[in-house]
Amino acid sequence: MExxxxxxxxxxxxxxxxxxxxxxxxxxxxPIPISSDIRKSFEAVDSLAPGSVxxxxxxxxxxxxxxxxxxxxxxxxxxxxxxVKVIGISFQAQGPEMATKAFxxxxxxxKEYGVDYVNLGYRAGGQAAVAAFATDIPGxxxxxxxxxPSSSFPIMQGIKxxxxxxxxxxxxxxxxxxxxxxxxxxxxxxTRIIAGVPxxxxxxxxxxxxxxxxxxxxxxxxxxxxxxxxxEKPGQAVAAMDxxxxxxxxxxxxxxxxxxxxxFKAKEARAQSMSGSAQKAGRGGRS
Numbered sequence: 262m263e264x265x266x267x268x269x270x271x272x273x274x275x276x277x278x279x280x281x282x283x284x285x286x287x288x289x290x291x292p293i294p295i296s297s298d299i300r301k302s303f304e305a306v307d308s309l310a311p312g313s314v315x316x317x318x319x320x321x322x323x324x325x326x327x328x329x330x331x332x333x334x335x336x337x338x339x340x341x342x343x344x345v346k347v348i349g350i351s352f353q354a355q356g357p358e359m360a361t362k363a364f365x366x367x368x369x370x371x372k373e374y375g376v377d378y379v380n381l382g383y384r385a386g387g388q389a390a391v392a393a394f395a396t397d398i399p400g401x402x403x404x405x406x407x408x409x410p411s412s413s414f415p416i417m418q419g420i421k422x423x424x425x426x427x428x429x430x431x432x433x434x435x436x437x438x439x440x441x442x443x444x445x446x447x448x449x450x451x452t453r454i455i456a457g458v459p460x461x462x463x464x465x466x467x468x469x470x471x472x473x474x475x476x477x478x479x480x481x482x483x484x485x486x487x488x489x490x491x492x493e494k495p496g497q498a499v500a501a502m503d504x505x506x507x508x509x510x511x512x513x514x515x516x517x518x519x520x521x522x523x524x525f526k527a528k529e530a531r532a533q534s535m536s537g538s539a540q541k542a543g544r545g546g547r548s
């Protein structure tokens with residue numbers, strides 16, 4: 262029993278490393294319940310007809326990519342499957358780089374740039390830029406990320422305002438974010454909106470979902486993992502959730518093993534105490 266209490270820390274670190282690395286390299290797919298919010302988001306995207314035009318807001322940076330990027334990739338895979346057109350935009354300075362990475366790491370890498378999808382890059386201005394985008398898309402994003410005129414791409418033909426867009430999907434940990442799209446786009450054009458936010462921001466966006474202004478919401482890494490399961494393409498999020506679940510299980514097991522010797526020692530001490538009391542009581546009765 263004492264050996265359980267004297268496991269070298271280095272062994273524990275090695276075991277934890279193996280437990281974390283295993284599912285990250287090959288996701289196990291530990292069952293995850295699908296929340297109603299994620300199912301609504303999935304069903305909204307699934308309702309898009311082939312050829313629909315979706316504006317995808319890559320409004321996150323490398324600093325928030327660990328939580329936001331899996332959301333973007335999971336939805337992009339679903340959009341590719343639905344054979345819709347995707348116009349990538351960003352109101353976050355490093356967003357275009359995130360868009361390029363997401364497109365190249367998903368099924369969109371096999372599609373034709375400028376015809377099936379385009380990365381229009383970044384525009385400064387926050388909420389004002391969102392408002393300008395809603396009323397004049399080609400005017401606000403006059404060139405793509407590489408500097409080519411946006412009007413030269415077939416995907417942009419006939420796209421003037423938010424009224425020409427079937428859905429807006431924004432992946433944003435901060436501002437501009439879903440609230441800005443609701444105020445500047447939904448209020449006038451009633452364009453459908455799906456939002457991906459950090460887990461801590463769900464309560465801030467939830468009222469817009471309840472009001473019907475945002476059709477669906479993904480929250481943090483768990484939301485991305487649930488979406489990956491619905492799309493049937495387990496990826497970064499499922500792997501991360503597997504690793505997290507196994508790490509929690511390992512901690513519980515280690516705590517249990519650490520306390521097993523103490524449990525038996527306490528039980529033995531109680532038994533000895535009861536035996537000693539019984540012996541004293543016996544001697545007292547004989548006297």
